[in-house]
Amino acid sequence: MTTKASAIVPGDVRTRAEIRQAFGGSGQGGICPSVEKQSVNLYSDPAVGEVNGYYDGWLVEEDELGPTFEYTGAGKSGNQTFAGIAGSGNRAILRHAEQNRTLRVFTQVGLVPNSGTKTHQYLGEFTLDTLEPYVWRRVHGEDGKERNVIVFCLRPDGDFQRSSKNLIPAATDTTWELVPFEIVTAATLHRDPATTGEMLTSKQRKKKASPPRKAAENSATSGTFVVSEAFNKKMSLRSSAAAHIAVRREAELTRTYMAYLKSVGHKTGAFQIKVKGLTSTLKTDLYDATEHVLYEAKGSSAREEVRMALGQILDYSRYVRTKDHPEPPKRVILLPAAPDLDMFDLCKSHGVEIVYRTENGSFIGESLPAD
Incomplete structure (x- = not known):
């Protein structure tokens, strides 16, 4: 693992502390905007998402514009929103370009040896899909109740890391x-x-x-x-x-x-x-x-x-x-x-x-x- 935080490139694995040093943002949470670093850092943890009824990751299918990474917005219970404090992170993603911030995606991949500190792989810089920046999707929450979640459609903007570990699983039934x-x-x-x-x-x-x-x-x-x-x-x-x-x-x-x-x-x-x-x-x-x-x-x-x-x-x-x-x-x-x-x-x-x-x-x- 490279230790120079300022040299993070797609594929690198870092702790959140190292990511914060390079790109700012909060020490916890999934959507972490940074005014100082002009960045919106998105953390994806498959273990958390699956419990709450959704998957983040790459679609296997590509269209004429290339690959798509789906990222589910903030809010673990009830309908997600863009309004108020609860929707502040979702608004940060939606308005990243007009606020001159860069979207960066990280996915949790493991732990630092002999420690409970999580490590995250940097997937690269992204921007919202041009014509369909997000969709509303109906999912079943961990409490079994249906709710509406915001699924952002992200397109890579430059070099990116894509592996089979980051693919959304295919549907087992229609x-x-x-x-x-x-x-x-x-x-x-x-x-x-x-x-x-x-x-x-x-x-x-x-x-x-x-x-x-x-x-x-x-x-x-x-x-x-x-x-x-x-x-x-x-x-x-x-x-x-x-x-x-x-x-x-x-x-x-x-x-x-x-x-x-x-x-x-x-x-x-x-x-x-x-x-x-x-x-x-x-x-x-x-x-x-x-x-x-x-x-x-x-x-x-x-x-x-x-x-x-x-x-x-x-x-x-x-x-x-x-x-x-x-x-x-x-x-x-x-x-x-x-x-x-x-x-x-x-x-x-x-x-x-x-x-x-x-x-x-x-x-x-x-x-x-x-x-």
Whole structure:
């Protein structure tokens, strides 16, 4: 083990005292900001996380942007938050770039010989994922009660250490569950989950479709994440402006349609899906629990976006079931404008419908619920 604290590089193993000398932060806790060292140090201890119903670590699956490290926020009991003292550590992660601080991740690997002092391996510097900085996830706490936790999606920013010891274990079975509806992007910040009511406990009578109507304003949005110049500079390393615009439009469209469903008395949610053999957790867009309808939203009506949505909804719908609805759901793609005419035929041939928004803000589609 190297003893010069200032020379910590990815892969090095150090005690917390040595890490504090180099990067500051508290002597205890998982999220340790340091104003002096301009750092936010994240400590992951698998033994602690597993007891509290979650895993920190690398996803085995990579996307076009490379590897992802999932880190669960602070709060061992009850729903996690960004608000107040309890949410101060989570806010420090979310705002690290605009506060000009560097995210550094350490994972507990052992003990100093003949001592109870823990040692931690330095994994490297990270930044939040550009388009999805965090997700809300439903887990079972050590007391057996369900709670909402914040799972930050971290991307390596430079050299990093990755080993099989830091991988999130693959799911042993395919499972799915209905969870509260939330949207998280780099453009929005919800201080609390944007739920729209209790899930249904009994079957509801089907209703006939109604004529197009004005989209209801979204009343569930609780705040706006104002992206600072520093944040944009940091986050733009891996994403184009066009991608940000599409994600913002998708979030706005989904929230607006969710509010419309709520205005006609429907209950909404989303599905959290774990697939056997995979480490990542899938999350659907919007689910109408009253009518058993699964929606996949896109921020653009371009042909490639419709084709992507079609593939996603065919994939997700295999797992969308509830006690009251053991049958496959109705599948609908939600778009900000009408797509090319042949896209309607393509989707219909796969048993998927399209609902889109008109220029005056109303929605058109056979699947519109009745008042």
